[in-house]
Amino acid sequence: SPAAAGSNAADECGAQAQPQAQVPAAVPTPAQGQEQAPGQGERAGPRHVLAPSSPAPGDTRVGLLYDNSMERHVGPVHQVLQEQELWGRCWQLVPRQATDTELLLGHTEEHIRKVDSLFDDAYPARPESLAGASYCFAEPAGAEKGDVYVCSDTPSAARMATGCCVEAVKQVLGGTVSRALAIVRPPGHHAECERAQGFCFFNNNILLQRPDALYLSLHRDPKRFYPFTSGFVGEAGEGPGLGFNVNVPWLKKGMGDGDYMAAFSLVVEPVLQSYAPDLVIVAAGFDAADGDPLGGCKFAGGKVVLALEGGYNNRVTAWCAAACVRALLEGAASPGLPRDKEHLWPAESHDSLKRVYEVQRQHWAPLRERSWSDAWEAHLKEVVLLLGSNSRSKRG
Numbered sequence: 001s002p003a004a005a006g007s008n009a010a011d012e013c014g015a016q017a018q019p020q021a022q023v024p025a026a027v028p029t030p031a032q033g034q035e036q037a038p039g040q041g042e043r044a045g046p047r048h049v050l051a052p053s054s055p056a057p058g059d060t061r062v063g064l065l066y067d068n069s070m071e072r073h074v075g076p077v078h079q080v081l082q083e084q085e086l087w088g089r090c091w092q093l094v095p096r097q098a099t100d101t102e103l104l105l106g107h108t109e110e111h112i113r114k115v116d117s118l119f120d121d122a123y124p125a126r127p128e129s130l131a132g133a134s135y136c137f138a139e140p141a142g143a144e145k146g147d148v149y150v151c152s153d154t155p156s157a158a159r160m161a162t163g164c165c166v167e168a169v170k171q172v173l174g175g176t177v178s179r180a181l182a183i184v185r186p187p188g189h190h191a192e193c194e195r196a197q198g199f200c201f202f203n204n205n206i207l208l209q210r211p212d213a214l215y216l217s218l219h220r221d222p223k224r225f226y227p228f229t230s231g232f233v234g235e236a237g238e239g240p241g242l243g244f245n246v247n248v249p250w251l252k253k254g255m256g257d258g259d260y261m262a263a264f265s266l267v268v269e270p271v272l273q274s275y276a277p278d279l280v281i282v283a284a285g286f287d288a289a290d291g292d293p294l295g296g297c298k299f300a301g302g303k304v305v306l307a308l309e310g311g312y313n314n315r316v317t318a319w320c321a322a323a324c325v326r327a328l329l330e331g332a333a334s335p336g337l338p339r340d341k342e343h344l345w346p347a348e349s350h351d352s353l354k355r356v357y358e359v360q361r362q363h364w365a366p367l368r369e370r371s372w373s374d375a376w377e378a379h380l381k382e383v384v385l386l387l388g389s390n391s392r393s394k395r396g
Contacts, residue, residue, distance in 0.1 A: 045095035243363030
């Protein structure tokens with residue numbers, strides 16, 4: 001069965017409508033035992049795979065990819081993982097830059113060359129307000145603000161981010177580790193095949209897709225929220241990819257844990273069970289996070305790759321990433337959600353999920369087995385059972 005992966009740029013780049021080459025072999029890495037290059041420091045990626053320095057009993061083999069060449073774009077994830085004593089429980093995998101061959105799987109040659117020269121082209125045209133800055137905004141050049149932030153390290157950081165994501169997948173599929181987190185910046189989920197946008201330059205996950213890759217996304221309604229052009233409920237894929245694109249756009253902001261639980265129970269998990277992936281790739285963005293970010297890993301034999309994506313509060317993003325690493329290591333989220341109405345009841349999601357359910361039941365047999373109203377009522381009954389003695393007045 002195929003792998004589960006995805007990105008909004010998949011449809012825009014035609015990735016679901018035409019076959020893609022397999023991920024190329026990794027570039028050679030230095031020999032076992034070779035020391036780090038001078039000046040890289042403790043935050044640089046290793047030159048060879050390193051076993052955990054302080055493993056805990058029962059830990060799953062989880063790999064981390066990180067390199068300080070992304071330092072000017074990355075937040076304090078490395079620090080928080082060390083503070084929570086998670087870094088030493090993980091395998092340290094070898095970071096690397098993506099090759100042109102890999103980048104061409106999801107981007108045009110013109111776009112790759114444009115990213116390589118983006119800072120050099122945009123910096124001389126920066127406005128007077130940024131005269132003393134070491135960065136600028138591109139798209140368009142000369143802007144005082146924008147969503148394409150560039151500095152001199154951006155081209156190498158963008159290639160490193162994509163290369164680390166590709167390498168994470170290779171190491172999981174090759175059996176070196178069972179799960180992995182690529183701690184990368186800049187993110188990639190908004191990048192299109194011919195355009196950098198939304199702080200993204202290369203789409204770190206689209207390079208890993210195949211025409212039959214399943215893509216699922218939970219996000220704000222694009223009619224009201226960035227990027228405004230894709231992610232609509234009716235976009236279910238095209239050609240041989242029809243049915244392999246599952247968008248869950250929230251019609252309201254402020255969705256809670258219970259709403260996300262409902263989305264997984266009613267749509268995500270039935271679709272994944274039917275699809276039976278060999279690998280799950282998570283574009284791990286936390287700009288909507290306020291609570292537990294990840295549950296158990298029960299699909300694809302536990303083979304999961306997380307690629308760090310969005311988030312505008314660096315400390316919160318780091319805490320969420322740490323919670324994900326702990327879940328990858330231990331196989332379950334900890335602590336679990338409190339069994340009360342605030343955390344379990346789907347207060348705002350009925351209308352959003354009904355639209356998704358009606359679209360996707362055309363493509364997925366488990367959703368055709370019962371009507372939306374029957375599925376919703378069954379989920380509410382499950383929540384009531386979880387609530388137990390706290391189940392009074394839950395429809396208020």
